[in-house]
Amino acid sequence: MYVSESSRTTTPLFLLLRHVLAIIIRSEKRSRNILEDEQKPLISLHAQYTKLPDDQLWDAPFSCGLHPCIRPTVRYKAVQGSNRYITVRSNGGLNQMRTGISDMVAVAHIMNATLVIPQLDKRSFWQDSSTFSDIFDDIHFITTLRGDVRIVEELPKGLESVPRARKHFTSWSSMGYYEEMTRLWKVYQVIHVAKSDSRLANNDLPLDIQRLRCRALYNALRFSPPIEGLGKKLVERLRSRGRRYIALHLRYEKDILSFTGCTYGLTDAESEELKIMRDNINHWKVKKINSTEQRIGGFCPLTPKEVGMFLQALGYPPSTLIYIAAGEIYGGNIHLSELTSRFPNLIFKETLATNEELKAFVNHASQTAALDYIISIESDVFIPSYSGNMAKAVEGHRRFLGHRKTINPDRKGLITLFDQLESGKLTKGSSLSNLVQQMHKNRQGAPRKRKGPLLGIKGRARIQTEESFYENPYPECICS
Incomplete structure (x- = not known):
C-alpha cells in the first residue's frame, strides 16, 4: 500500500494531539461529576439521599373524585327553637x-x-x-x-x-x-x-x-376577622418567598415533653425541670414515666434533629421552605439548631409578621395557634411531629378539603431506624432513605375510611381506641 511522505510525518503528531484532548475531556467530566455530587442533598457525614421527583415530594395523593358532602338528608329535622x-x-x-x-x-x-x-x-x-x-x-x-x-x-x-x-x-x-x-x-x-x-x-x-x-x-366555626385577615396575609407572604412550603407542627414544647415524660437528648437540668412541672400539675395523673420506653414505643414527639433526618430521608432538599407551626421550642436555638443545620429556611410567625401585626396577639396563645392553623391548612405539605389535637384537627380538615398532602410520621418505626443508624447497624444515605420512603408510602393523606376500635380490647376502653371523627370524617362528610 502506498503512503505519502506527508502522511508519514503528520500521523505521530495527530495521535499525540488526540491523546492530549482525551485527557482534557476526561478531566472535565470528572470535575463536572464532583460538582454535581456536591450539590446533592446531604446528611451528616455527607452521605447522599435518594432524590425524588417534585411531584412525589409535593403533589397531593389521588383523591378518587371525592368531595365534601355536609348537606342534611331529606329525613333531617331542623330545630325550631327551645326554652331549654x-x-x-x-x-x-x-x-x-x-x-x-x-x-x-x-x-x-x-x-x-x-x-x-x-x-x-x-x-x-x-x-x-x-x-x-x-x-x-x-x-x-x-x-x-x-x-x-x-x-x-x-x-x-x-x-x-x-x-x-x-x-x-x-x-x-x-x-x-x-x-x-x-x-x-x-x-x-x-x-x-x-x-x-x-x-x-x-x-x-x-x-x-x-x-x-x-x-x-x-x-x-370561622376565625374572627382579625385572625382570618392576618392568617391569609401571612400565607401570601410565604408564597412570595417560595412557590411551595411545608407546614411543620413541631410539638417540641415544654408542656408536651413534660406530659409525655420524654427527655431523650435533653440535659439532666432540663429533664429535672420537666419532672417538676409534671409533679406540680394535679390533673396530670401519671407522674413516674420511663422516658426510654416512651421513645421506643413511639409516644414521644420527634426531636428537631430527628425531624431533620426524617425530611432529608423523604428527599426534601436543604433549600425547602418550612413554616414552624408551634409555640416556643423547648431549649430554644440550642435544640432547634439540629434542624436548621439541615434545613436553614425555617420561617416563624415572628419573622413572617411585623411586630405591629402581632401586637394584638401577645399573651393570647389560642389566637396565635389559630394563625398556625390557617397557615397549616393552606400549606402544600403538612407534617406533625406528634399526634396531638392540632395534628388531628389539621389532618381531618385537609382530608375534608380534598385530601391535601399530610405526611404522618411513623414515630415508632423511625426511632428504630435512627437507633440502628446510631449503632452502626444501618448505613447512612440511600439505605436509610429507601427504608423511610417505603415506610411512609401509605401515610400521606390518601383517602381511606376511618379506623375502628383495636381488636382484643373490651368495654369503654375499646371506644377510646377508635380513630377520631375529626381526624378523618370519611365516609360521612366526604362522598364520591
Missing part, C-alpha cells in the same frame, strides 16, 4: 375547644335545646383570656347554624339565677345516651356542661348528626 338551654365551659387548647364546641352543637340538636355561646378555657396551661368572639366570628357561627340549632349569645336575664343541672357528660357517648339525658328537662330549664371535649362517639351515630358536626367545625 345548654351552657358550656370548653376545655383545653384551641383545637380541643373547637372540636368540643362542634360536639356541643350536635348535643344541643339531639336534646332539642338552645345553645348559649360557649365560654372558653382560661385555666389551661396557656392561660389565655380570649373570649369566644376574640377567636371566632360569633355572628357567622350563629347565622350559619340557624337551620340546625338555636344559638344565643347569653342566657336570658330571668334564667341567670335559676338552679342548673351541672353535668360531666360521659365521653364518647352515643345518640341514645343524650336522648336519655333529655329527662333532665323535667326538672331543670338549664343544663351546664363542665367539659366539652370528646362528648360524642366517633362511629355509629346517625349520618345527619355526623354531618352536623362537620357543618359546625368546617363552616360555622
Whole structure:
C-alpha cells in the first residue's frame, strides 16, 4: 500500500494531539461529576439521599373524585327553637375547644335545646383570656347554624339565677345516651356542661348528626376577622418567598415533653425541670414515666434533629421552605439548631409578621395557634411531629378539603431506624432513605375510611381506641 511522505510525518503528531484532548475531556467530566455530587442533598457525614421527583415530594395523593358532602338528608329535622338551654365551659387548647364546641352543637340538636355561646378555657396551661368572639366570628357561627340549632349569645336575664343541672357528660357517648339525658328537662330549664371535649362517639351515630358536626367545625366555626385577615396575609407572604412550603407542627414544647415524660437528648437540668412541672400539675395523673420506653414505643414527639433526618430521608432538599407551626421550642436555638443545620429556611410567625401585626396577639396563645392553623391548612405539605389535637384537627380538615398532602410520621418505626443508624447497624444515605420512603408510602393523606376500635380490647376502653371523627370524617362528610 502506498503512503505519502506527508502522511508519514503528520500521523505521530495527530495521535499525540488526540491523546492530549482525551485527557482534557476526561478531566472535565470528572470535575463536572464532583460538582454535581456536591450539590446533592446531604446528611451528616455527607452521605447522599435518594432524590425524588417534585411531584412525589409535593403533589397531593389521588383523591378518587371525592368531595365534601355536609348537606342534611331529606329525613333531617331542623330545630325550631327551645326554652331549654345548654351552657358550656370548653376545655383545653384551641383545637380541643373547637372540636368540643362542634360536639356541643350536635348535643344541643339531639336534646332539642338552645345553645348559649360557649365560654372558653382560661385555666389551661396557656392561660389565655380570649373570649369566644376574640377567636371566632360569633355572628357567622350563629347565622350559619340557624337551620340546625338555636344559638344565643347569653342566657336570658330571668334564667341567670335559676338552679342548673351541672353535668360531666360521659365521653364518647352515643345518640341514645343524650336522648336519655333529655329527662333532665323535667326538672331543670338549664343544663351546664363542665367539659366539652370528646362528648360524642366517633362511629355509629346517625349520618345527619355526623354531618352536623362537620357543618359546625368546617363552616360555622370561622376565625374572627382579625385572625382570618392576618392568617391569609401571612400565607401570601410565604408564597412570595417560595412557590411551595411545608407546614411543620413541631410539638417540641415544654408542656408536651413534660406530659409525655420524654427527655431523650435533653440535659439532666432540663429533664429535672420537666419532672417538676409534671409533679406540680394535679390533673396530670401519671407522674413516674420511663422516658426510654416512651421513645421506643413511639409516644414521644420527634426531636428537631430527628425531624431533620426524617425530611432529608423523604428527599426534601436543604433549600425547602418550612413554616414552624408551634409555640416556643423547648431549649430554644440550642435544640432547634439540629434542624436548621439541615434545613436553614425555617420561617416563624415572628419573622413572617411585623411586630405591629402581632401586637394584638401577645399573651393570647389560642389566637396565635389559630394563625398556625390557617397557615397549616393552606400549606402544600403538612407534617406533625406528634399526634396531638392540632395534628388531628389539621389532618381531618385537609382530608375534608380534598385530601391535601399530610405526611404522618411513623414515630415508632423511625426511632428504630435512627437507633440502628446510631449503632452502626444501618448505613447512612440511600439505605436509610429507601427504608423511610417505603415506610411512609401509605401515610400521606390518601383517602381511606376511618379506623375502628383495636381488636382484643373490651368495654369503654375499646371506644377510646377508635380513630377520631375529626381526624378523618370519611365516609360521612366526604362522598364520591
